[in-house]
Amino acid sequence: MANVVEADTIFKELRSHSISEFFRKNSQMLGYSGKVRSLTTVVHEYSSNSLDACEEAGILPEITVEVKEISEGKYSVRNKDNGPGIPKNIIGKVLATVLSGTKFHRYIQQRGQQGIGGSGCTMFSLITTGKPIHIKSGTGKSAYECDLTIDIKSNRPVVTNMIDIDKDFMGLEIYGEFGDVKYEMSDHGVYEYLRRTALSNPHASIRLVDPEGKEYNFIRSVSQMPARPKPSSPHPLGVTTNDLLEYAHNSVDSKKLSSFLADTFSRMSQNKVAELREMVRDVDFDKDPHQLQWAEAEKLVKAFKETKWIAPDLDTLSAIGEEQVKATIKNILNPQFMNVVERRPRVFRGGIPFVVEAGIAYGGAAGKQVAQGYSGVVIRFANKVPLLFDGSSCAITSAVSGVDWKRYGIKEFEKEPISVLVNVSSVYVPYSGVGKQAIAQEPEMIDEIKLAVQDCARGLQRYMSGERNKNIQASKYNTIMRYVNQLSINLSEITGKKQQDIETELKALIDRRYKKLLEAEQQANSSEQEQDAEEKEIETQEDDESGDDGSEESGE
Numbered sequence: 014m015a016n017v018v019e020a021d022t023i024f025k026e027l028r029s030h031s032i033s034e035f036f037r038k039n040s041q042m043l044g045y046s047g048k049v050r051s052l053t054t055v056v057h058e059y060s061s062n063s064l065d066a067c068e069e070a071g072i073l074p075e076i077t078v079e080v081k082e083i084s085e086g087k088y089s090v091r092n093k094d095n096g097p098g099i100p101k102n103i104i105g106k107v108l109a110t111v112l113s114g115t116k117f118h119r120y121i122q123q124r125g126q127q128g129i130g131g132s133g134c135t136m137f138s139l140i141t142t143g144k145p146i147h148i149k150s151g152t153g154k155s156a157y158e159c160d161l162t163i164d165i166k167s168n169r170p171v172v173t174n175m176i177d178i179d180k181d182f183m184g185l186e187i188y189g190e191f192g193d194v195k196y197e198m199s200d201h202g203v204y205e206y207l208r209r210t211a212l213s214n215p216h217a218s219i220r221l222v223d224p225e226g227k228e229y230n231f232i233r234s235v236s237q238m239p240a241r242p243k244p245s246s247p248h249p250l251g252v253t254t255n256d257l258l259e260y261a262h263n264s265v266d267s268k269k270l271s272s273f274l275a276d277t278f279s280r281m282s283q284n285k286v287a288e289l290r291e292m293v294r295d296v297d298f299d300k301d302p303h304q305l306q307w308a309e310a311e312k313l314v315k316a317f318k319e320t321k322w323i324a325p326d327l328d329t330l331s332a333i334g335e336e337q338v339k340a341t342i343k344n345i346l347n348p349q350f351m352n353v354v355e356r357r358p359r360v361f362r363g364g365i366p367f368v369v370e371a372g373i374a375y376g377g378a379a380g381k382q383v384a385q386g387y388s389g390v391v392i393r394f395a396n397k398v399p400l401l402f403d404g405s406s407c408a409i410t411s412a413v414s415g416v417d418w419k420r421y422g423i424k425e426f427e428k429e430p431i432s433v434l435v436n437v438s439s440v441y442v443p444y445s446g447v448g449k450q451a452i453a454q455e456p457e458m459i460d461e462i463k464l465a466v467q468d469c470a471r472g473l474q475r476y477m478s479g480e481r482n483k484n485i486q487a488s489k490y491n492t493i494m495r496y497v498n499q500l501s502i503n504l505s506e507i508t509g510k511k512q513q514d515i516e517t518e519l520k521a522l523i524d525r526r527y528k529k530l531l532e533a534e535q536q537a538n539s540s541e542q543e544q545d546a547e548e549k550e551i552e553t554q555e556d557d558e559s560g561d562d563g564s565e566e567s568g569e
Contacts, residue, residue: 048195058130063094105170141192325366349376352472367439403451412462422477
């Protein structure tokens with residue numbers, strides 16, 4: 014008989030660990046896997062924080078990123094911005110305490126979300142070089158510099174060498190050294206990341222100095238700050254039973270369930286509360302929301318889904334913008350054809366609003382050149398931040414792959430010079446990992462992205478059809494022209510006219526006919542585009558008048 018081990022012995026090694034200890038052993042979850050990706054992740058975290066801070070302070074961002082090679086596999090990164098800086102008394106919490114930040118608990122769209130990114134960089138520097146990061150910060154009232162690292166066992170900051178400096182210094186400068194990283198000019202490198210960041214953030218001026226000392230300036234193309242998204246409340250659609258219970262049991266000011274609903278959810282007017290009261294008569298709307306039970310919450314959530322709601326407020330979201338997406342595609346790809354759409358706001362699990370922008374480019378520098386010709390490319394953004402990694406697990410990739418491209422004139426997406434750009438903006442982007450490089454495959458997300466891409470693809474279908482007609486007409490034109498010389502000779506013999514004069518007249522006749530065919534084709538395409546625009550405007554007006562958020566929109 015095998016020896017029996019007692020429970021006391023089994024659990025003798027039971028220990029509690031800090032969140033920073035967990036991420037030290039699982040740094041790949043933060044994006045630190047692979048040398049190129051790790052360096053890009055550092056730059057991504059610092060530059061995203063800079064953009065968020067500048068925008069929240071109402072300052073046009075000016076960001077400088079300097080990358081230097083210290084030795085093989087070891088690089089330094091310096092990120093400097095002109096933002097509001099970080100006060101001295103909280104610098105440790107902001108950049109050296111995992112899950113401490115200004116974003117996770119706020120219902121407002123920002124690039125950062127969890128309060129992990131900056132602290133993750135501090136920890137990555139420590140575990141790969143053993144060195145702290147160096148901070149220089151000025152808030153306009155005071156300025157200082159210090160060294161900063163993290164006590165991983167306790168998840169607490171360690172601040173050293175703190176000194177005051179000239180208070181005229183404004184902004185934040187972070188210097189860190191990182192091991193097990195690599196700089197390279199690739200689709201996943203620092204340069205490409207910052208290039209795409211500049212394209213999706215035209216109000217920012219970004220400067221990169223690479224390890225060879227080469228300087229790249231991504232100049233600001235818009236001198237106006239984008240509208241700041243307003244703090245929002247969860248939308249009733251998409252709220253789960255557990256969500257509703259959490260909101261109710263943690264409510265502070267509401268004394269009745271009816272007032273709690275009106276105070277907590279967007280688009281929840283008193284009329285809507287009255288409508289819900291009629292739908293769910295066995296739930297007491299005058300009870301304390303802290304006393305709400307699971308069965309009652311289930312009934313309310315069911316009623317939410319059966320009620321028509323006004324779409325989420327667009328002011329709570331900050332998208333790139335249709336015109337800027339067009340400029341982005343033109344700057345990156347300079348295609349023969351492009352089409353861009355911005356969808357109306359929708360909601361997904363938890364009542365969280367989101368909006369999808371999509372663009373399609375064909376020809377020019379679209380797609381990716383490969384040995385066999387071309388390959389289709391998906392360019393992904395979330396809250397204007399480029400997503401360069403984990404494409405296979407991303408909702409955007411899944412949605413694009415689910416489109417029947419043959420219906421739109423594309424025989425094989427993987428073999429065509431085509432690029433699809435998608436940006437998802439949301440108060441809370443459901444990333445599939447804390448590295449924030451892929452959007453989780455939420456059904457609502459995939460469906461909405463697919464609809465946006467299909468909207469774009471209809472314009473591509475007309476273009477491809479027009480190109481095919483042009484090729485057919487050109488083929489007919491060339492075929493006829495091959496016989497003009499012989500025909501003019503024969504007619505000259507029959508009529509006695511000069512062969513050269515006959516040939517000139519025949520060519521002029523064919524050219525006029527061919528020109529009329531092309532003009533008719535262009536006019537037909539223009540009429541189709543105008544009709545589509547009118548239909549889209551009518552659909553939008555009907556949607557507004559009905560008050561429906563379109564959550565049950567059908568596919569094609």
